[in-house]
Amino acid sequence: MTFSNLRLIKPLVLALDKKGYTEPTPIQEQAIPHILEGKDIFGCAQTGTGKTAAFALPMLQLLDARKQANGPKTIKALILAPTRELASQISENFLAYGKNLGISHCTIFGGVSQVNQVNNLRRGVDVLVATPGRLLDLMNQGYIKLNNIEFLVLDEADRMLDMGFINDIKKILTKVPAKRQTLFFSATAAPAIMKLANTILNNPVHVAVTPVSSTASLVEQSVYYVKKEDKRGLLKFVLVNNKIDHALVFTRTKHGADKVVKDLAILGISAAAIHGNKSQGARERALKGFKNRTIRILVATDIASRGIDVDKLSHVINYEIPEQAETYVHRIGRTGRAGASGVAMSFCTRDEMPYLKDINKLIKKNIEVVSTHPFN
Ligand code: AMP
Numbered sequence: 001m002t003f004s005n006l007r008l009i010k011p012l013v014l015a016l017d018k019k020g021y022t023e024p025t026p027i028q029e030q031a032i033p034h035i036l037e038g039k040d041i042f043g044c045a046q047t048g049t050g051k052t053a054a055f056a057l058p059m060l061q062l063l064d065a066r067k068q069a070n071g072p073k074t075i076k077a078l079i080l081a082p083t084r085e086l087a088s089q090i091s092e093n094f095l096a097y098g099k100n101l102g103i104s105h106c107t108i109f110g111g112v113s114q115v116n117q118v119n120n121l122r123r124g125v126d127v128l129v130a131t132p133g134r135l136l137d138l139m140n141q142g143y144i145k146l147n148n149i150e151f152l153v154l155d156e157a158d159r160m161l162d163m164g165f166i167n168d169i170k171k172i173l174t175k176v177p178a179k180r181q182t183l184f185f186s187a188t189a190a191p192a193i194m195k196l197a198n199t200i201l202n203n204p205v206h207v208a209v210t211p212v213s214s215t216a217s218l219v220e221q222s223v224y225y226v227k228k229e230d231k232r233g234l235l236k237f238v239l240v241n242n243k244i245d246h247a248l249v250f251t252r253t254k255h256g257a258d259k260v261v262k263d264l265a266i267l268g269i270s271a272a273a274i275h276g277n278k279s280q281g282a283r284e285r286a287l288k289g290f291k292n293r294t295i296r297i298l299v300a301t302d303i304a305s306r307g308i309d310v311d312k313l314s315h316v317i318n319y320e321i322p323e324q325a326e327t328y329v330h331r332i333g334r335t336g337r338a339g340a341s342g343v344a345m346s347f348c349t350r351d352e353m354p355y356l357k358d359i360n361k362l363i364k365k366n367i368e369v370v371s372t373h374p375f376n
Pocket residue numbers: 020021022023024025028046047048049050051052053309310311337338
């Protein structure tokens with residue numbers, strides 16, 4: 001299967017060539033033809049499956065076909081995402097895929113000044129990528145009208161519900177035309193998700209890949225039992241012993257993330273933290289440094305990590321085991337993306353054993369225990 005087989009137009013196929021994508025991922029193969037036909041979609045797919053391109057490519061193609069040469073630009077497509085990181089990531093994808101088409105886009109999210117965002121909106125945009133809070137804020141200030149929306153995308157809808165955006169989403173929905181194409185993506189099909197989906201989708205086609213409980217099969221997973229006070233030493237040990245020069249490390253708390261960065265600095269290992277207390281500038285710098293490998297270790301909390309997309313990330317280390325088993329799946333899904341191999345290591349104290357038990361139950365296997373380490 002090629003992208004041309006999916007009847008994507010040449011400018012898009014050329015942009016994909018440039019990105020080095022040789023063939024569509026399963027979610028792309030399943031969703032693109034239906035979206036091109038104008039159907040609504042309920043997509044059950046987690047990050048790492050190529051779902052962004054699955055909705056961005058056909059939308060760009062349809063927007064291009066409907067492009068009018070003259071007249072003022074109005075927002076025709078709205079993409080809602082739960083976090084700034086994910087919104088930025090989606091925008092980067094639109095930019096890369098649409099570079100041979102004259103479709104403009106703009107990203108808005110909270111935590112930064114609105115001035116640049118408003119200036120971009122004033123110039124007129126076709127595609128708006130937004131987090132719900134800032135979108136409502138700018139709508140209330142009169143900067144954004146959604147009455148010409150033809151496409152509405154809800155990305156990571158499960159996360160949007162978890163983060164309490166349901167009322168914001170409902171308010172936004174009252175402002176978009178009923179006649180539109182809606183694409184809804186979620187990592188789970190939990191009852192609350194289905195309820196929301198049913199209220200906004202019109203006769204949707206269901207597409208699903210890699211249910212959340214089946215962890216990316218290419219990720220090699222292991223667990224190290226360790227005392228809390230020895231985790232720092234164990235982190236150094238695994239980094240050195242396995243010659244890991246690039247890893248995403250997860251902690252449960254912001255304070256924990258900062259502490260790991262400090263501990264690593266003492267060991268002479270370059271690291272940066274990314275979490276909700278960091279300014280947008282600091283987050284972007286950390287992510288950029290990690291991507292260009294001037295920073296070896298990125299330490300993140302779960303919410304901040306949503307949308308982090310690092311090509312060829314080889315290692316994920318769970319410095320602390322997450323309380324929710326699904327979170328573990330999201331975390332390790334950062335590696336082993338789009339067919340690449342990856343390694344996920346988890347450090348587990350006695351107190352964290354119940355969480356590990358839940359994870360083993362969810363993924364339907366017992367993660368292999370490594371007992372050959374000095375802190376056992
Ligand atoms: P997503 O699930 O949208 O976050 O995408 C996960 C990663 O896969 C991103 O780094 C994309 O750039 C990459 N990707 C998306 N589609 C393809 C493809 N067809 N071939 C290779 N990589 C892809």
